Amino acid sequence: xxxxxxxxxxxxxxxxxxxxxxxxxxxxxxxxxxxxxxxxxxxxxxxxxxxxxxxxxxxxxxxxxxxxxxxxxxxxxxxxxxxxxxxxxxxxxxxxxxxxxxxxxxxxxxxxxxxxxxx
Numbered sequence: 001x002x003x004x005x006x007x008x009x010x011x012x013x014x015x016x017x018x019x020x021x022x023x024x025x026x027x028x029x030x031x032x033x034x035x036x037x038x039x040x041x042x043x044x045x046x047x048x049x050x051x052x053x054x055x056x057x058x059x060x061x062x063x064x065x066x067x068x069x070x071x072x073x074x075x076x077x078x079x080x081x082x083x084x085x086x087x088x089x090x091x092x093x094x095x096x097x098x099x100x101x102x103x104x105x106x107x108x109x110x111x112x113x114x115x116x117x118x119x
Contacts, residue, residue, distance in 0.1 A: 007049050009058060012065035015044035019072035026079035 018040035025034035051062060091097065 009061045011048045012062050016069040018044050023075040
């Protein structure tokens with residue numbers, strides 16, 4: 001195994017770790033951890049060596065790490081979409097639009113002072 005091979009597996013593992021960190025931050029939510037995770041993603045992508053020319057055994061390891069990274073990315077997307085929906089609904093319940101201010105000329109989406117969320 002050459003340095004390039006080891007570097008490729010380690011770089012993809014760092015990317016997966018960073019995506020998992022972002023997913024965990026979105027689930028809680030923790031803004032400082034989210035921002036640190038975004039920085040870690042950028043660093044992992046910047047340090048990613050070319051993946052062409054890897055030996056077969058290393059390609060298998062890289063493919064496994066990439067599959068784990070893909071799952072973490074999908075989790076980030078689902079959590080981000082849920083958080084976006086939560087914020088949008090919260091704003092609409094307050095009669096506000098996505099710009100943090102009242103929507104000019106638009107009545108609130110919900111009448112009343114509270115949102116009944118019972119199913």
